[in-house]
Amino acid sequence: MYALSYGRLTSAAMDPIEKKPLFHYMPGSQVLSISTAGCTFACQFCQNFEISQRRKVEEGYTRPEDVVRMALSADADGITGTYNEPTTQIEYLIDVMKGARRAGLFTTWVSDGYMTPDAVEALAPHLDAITVDFKGNANEQFYRKYIYVPSPAPIFEAIEELHRRHVHVEVTNLVVPVPEGSDPSDVRKMAEFILDLQGDDATFHLLAFHPDYKMLNVPPTPRETLLKMYHIALDVGIKYVYIGNMWDDKYETTYCPGCRAPLVVRHIFGVKRNVLNGDRCPHCGARVPIVI
Numbered sequence: 001m002y003a004l005s006y007g008r009l010t011s012a013a014m015d016p017i018e019k020k021p022l023f024h025y026m027p028g029s030q031v032l033s034i035s036t037a038g039c040t041f042a043c044q045f046c047q048n049f050e051i052s053q054r055r056k057v058e059e060g061y062t063r064p065e066d067v068v069r070m071a072l073s074a075d076a077d078g079i080t081g082t083y084n085e086p087t088t089q090i091e092y093l094i095d096v097m098k099g100a101r102r103a104g105l106f107t108t109w110v111s112d113g114y115m116t117p118d119a120v121e122a123l124a125p126h127l128d129a130i131t132v133d134f135k136g137n138a139n140e141q142f143y144r145k146y147i148y149v150p151s152p153a154p155i156f157e158a159i160e161e162l163h164r165r166h167v168h169v170e171v172t173n174l175v176v177p178v179p180e181g182s183d184p185s186d187v188r189k190m191a192e193f194i195l196d197l198q199g200d201d202a203t204f205h206l207l208a209f210h211p212d213y214k215m216l217n218v219p220p221t222p223r224e225t226l227l228k229m230y231h232i233a234l235d236v237g238i239k240y241v242y243i244g245n246m247w248d249d250k251y252e253t254t255y256c257p258g259c260r261a262p263l264v265v266r267h268i269f270g271v272k273r274n275v276l277n278g279d280r281c282p283h284c285g286a287r288v289p290i291v292i
């Protein structure tokens with residue numbers, strides 16, 4: 001068997017790292033984002049369904065070294081596998097990431113996390129940071145009904161394995177306002193899992209759903225639903241909880257764990273203000289777990 005998607009890029013674009021979202025890894029940096037076609041999921045609400053649910057990849061071939069060259073000429077700080085599920089082109093991305101590292105660039109992925117321990121073992125040595133996207137509060141019935149996947153359990157295992165292999169992991173969760181996708185007890189379970197794994201460094205991103213693809217009849221996630229989940233995650237003990245797609249700076253800001261001063265203020269996928277002194281709060285000296 002060989003990968004038909006190898007080097008067949010459907011897009012290559014520059015993005016702020018905050019758009020992934022990675023908030024605790026190289027804030028303010030720019031990444032070259034690349035994708036091919038296909039996915040391991042069939043999310044009925046996918047925002048990129050034109051590429052994720054395609055079965056044919058007809059684009060021309062781009063050599064791994066040309067992706068690195070493209071990133072360097074665009075002044076990128078890193079290269080990201082995103083837009084479609086990067087495991088569909090893991091062989092190619094590993095070759096790209098090797099070249100990226102040699103050229104002094106960092107490497108990140110945005111993934112559904114549905115990968116085997118063997119895939120993590122192949123990937124981790126070349127990957128600096130990853131956003132793992134849960135959907136519908138990691139509820140099993142939600143995964144069966146709206147994603148056509150039997151269980152989210154392998155994702156939790158993959159996150160543990162990535163963490164164990166020293167990849168910087170930030171977990172996101174798309175809150176979908178259907179009964180299976182917005183149960184508060186599921187958010188509590190996810191938050192407890194993240195806190196157990198990452199402790200004081202734990203981050204958790206809650207994302208608002210927008211109707212797309214075959215779920216145009218489901219409304220956007222109400223603000224009060226997101227705020228409820230946000231407070232559950234804080235109650236569990238996660239110090240850095242964020243809300244995405246709600247466009248309220250207050251919930252995209254990193255606050256000092258010691259004195260609560262706003263340290264990194266973000267606004268629409270960018271950093272508006274960053275007063276960090278290295279990885280320390282300039283006011284009280286507390287350490288903030290942000291890789292810079």
Ligand SMILES: [Zn+2]
Binds near residue numbers: 259260285286
């Ligand atoms: Zn402080």
